Amino acid sequence: MINYKKFTLSNGLTLLVHKDESTPIVAVNILYKVGSRNESPDKTGFAHLFEHLMFGGSVNIPDYDKPLEKAGGENNAFTNSDITNYYITLPKENLETAFWLESDRMLNLAFSEKSLEVQRQVVIEEFKQSYLNQPYGDVWMLLKPLAYKRHSYQWNTIGKEIKHIEDAKMEDVKAFYKKHYNPNNAILVVAGNVEANEILALTKKWFGDIPSGDSLNNELVQEPEQKEARFQEVYRDVPIDALYKVFHMDKRGSKDYYSADLLSDVLSNGNSSRLYRKLVKEEGIFSELDAYITGDFDPGLFVFNGKPAEGISLEEADKRLTKEIELIKSETVSDFELQKVKNKLEASRTFSETSILNNAINLAIAESLGDADTVNLEEEIYNKISVDEIQQIAQKIFQTKNSSTLYYCSNQKK
């Protein structure tokens, strides 16, 4: 159970306060409802590049990091398809420093040419380090456009290509900021040994006079139903073949989403899960095999990825995996199997709740999806799901025409 109080400022900023008396640290999390799905197809990678620029100084504070470090604080941020999220942890005594810094960069950025030039370069190095210079690093650059033909999920958060980053202009950057970085498009969460009324007063003091932006029409082009199976094969300089198979599924927070989440756990969460026990341990078809869901805000993907064991071909591995997928469609899972993943979920949730930063981030994400209280209601939702619903969701998602398969082949074996 994560306790919280919710407030809304007149400029539209949402504030959530979570109290935990057991820690000397406070977490300040600010979520902007903008991700790579909000980018235009010819300017991809922008939301993430922008995250870097948010550290390049704001209108009244030339350097973001130094004053925070001086206050004993630490910060980081992440961008995904749906959101950009910034967080700070610092000693409670210095909480106001976080308000000062975060409100100023919501008010206005400094937009220095030097910062843009350097961060373009840093992001290009990140692109290389995480996607191009890693074995299997470009997998999602292949899978996303294979699975999505219309929706903006077809490109990765880092961007479609390095060129889009290189071409980023100051005017584009400014327009992006003006459109998305406004109080009415943000959620602030403060977690720690704090009083809600004091946090509300601080929030009004620092964020209250920031004008709201235009309300956004976030309607995105949705992906039409997939009508036939897709397949792609690539050769890369990797030592071992890999198999990827994805299916479209429901969006996060919908009822079928929760069933699909449990289905992925039955298949692959833990060493006693079906796929691991049968295909990795007993039959030795795969040396690694995972099933998981992407958890996107718009309809996302149910993903299988695995590496065939030595001497097993991709075709054989694919065939055996497909058989297992068919099995879960044709027979209900046992009550024990389902109860087990529910128990595991309960434990994971309790472990996660020992961290105030996790709590702050989870509250912000739930609120941006519509209701922070979801963090406390989910347990009940999961617990009610029946073995029949698991079978139904498997039948709904795992249809051949709904699948995209990628054979990622080692050219060292060619």
Added chain:
Amino acid sequence: MMQLNRIDSPQIQIVKEITLPTIDKSNLSNGIPVFSINAGTQEVVKIQLVFKAGTWFQSQALEAFFTGQMLNEGSENYTAVEIAEKLDNYGAFVNKKINRDNACIDIFTLNKHLKSVLTLVADMIKNPLFSKTELNRLCDQEKQEFIVRNQKVTHIAQKQFTALLFGNKHPYGASAKVEDYNKITPSLLKNFHQNHYGSGNCKIFISGKINDLTINLVNQFFGQEQWGVDKTIPIPTFTASSSSNLHHFTPKENVLQSAIRMGKRTIGRKHADYFSLSVVSTLFGGYFGSRLMSNIREDKGYTYGIYAGVSPKLHDSSFTISSEVGADVAQKALDEIRFELKRLRTEKVKDEELSLVKNYMSGTFLRTLNGPFALGEVIKSLYEYNLPEDFYQHYLNQIHKVSTDDVNTIANKYLHEDEMIELVVGRK
């Protein structure tokens, strides 16, 4: 209403003293020392069993690693499938962390399942079977992961660099080769387990929401009689020797980024200069605003990240700078690193920069005490590395004592650019 001052930072306070929560020390009936700390609000507990059974004690590569990993793969009373099934059903996790010095078995569970989980885990730890079938499968799996890891420049650099620092025969410098995965046998692991896992070679750390029942249960499952190796085992000695050649290059074609390592062996936690060296290395490369990050990432954009720090171990320690940089700017990055090292020795640091670093380190220290399990790790490190019990009590004090003159002195003594071993993997 008064105009809001957005220019100046609000008043800050710097925490210079803290009180660590009390550590309860006791012994199980068979003498195993137990250190526990009661903290947190969730009904969870972490129990850690630490054995002197790291790679320091092994006779061949991967012996310590697979001994730890195989604990899940079947015991006297439970098959591997049963172990997996039961742990998943309780939502419990058992992590086996085998490092250079120790083998640490971490058990995470909800309090309500503690007894059931301990029943299972005690058998896994005391009576593992080391079945040949399970071992072969695990070796094959790990071998494949090893082959993939070995493609990464950063991984290659890490392995080669520790060998350059300590020598490839020394436990801190040695690393496994692909053929070592074919040389692991059940009898080898059985033997290693017999000689290293047992009540005589074990310490237990407990953190989370705990009470008398927690300790009683641990005593019931691990404290009743002597089990496994029942006396303290001798610690073998090794002599480390760093490479006398300072410049190393391992070419790898077609890479977009090269991995850089630079560093040397250095002092450990018990040395009088350790705190000062920690401050200097943090200032140099230990946080986002460090000299290295400011120059090589934020000014030049050569890299996504560059870090430097001391990694203290039980018997020896090292200082290492590491980064992955654009392959076409590798040499430029090296030059800048040397420039920064020299500047650290020769230029006086401004008060403002030094106090920022100290404040940052105070905050970081508080963060390491954040949450019940983090506290557990801090306590564990005291006893794992034989540190004085007041080590962390004095930490903040020691950090804040470091002066601007100390920075140059320490840099000259420990971080001279002409004494660093340098390795580039990739192109340059």
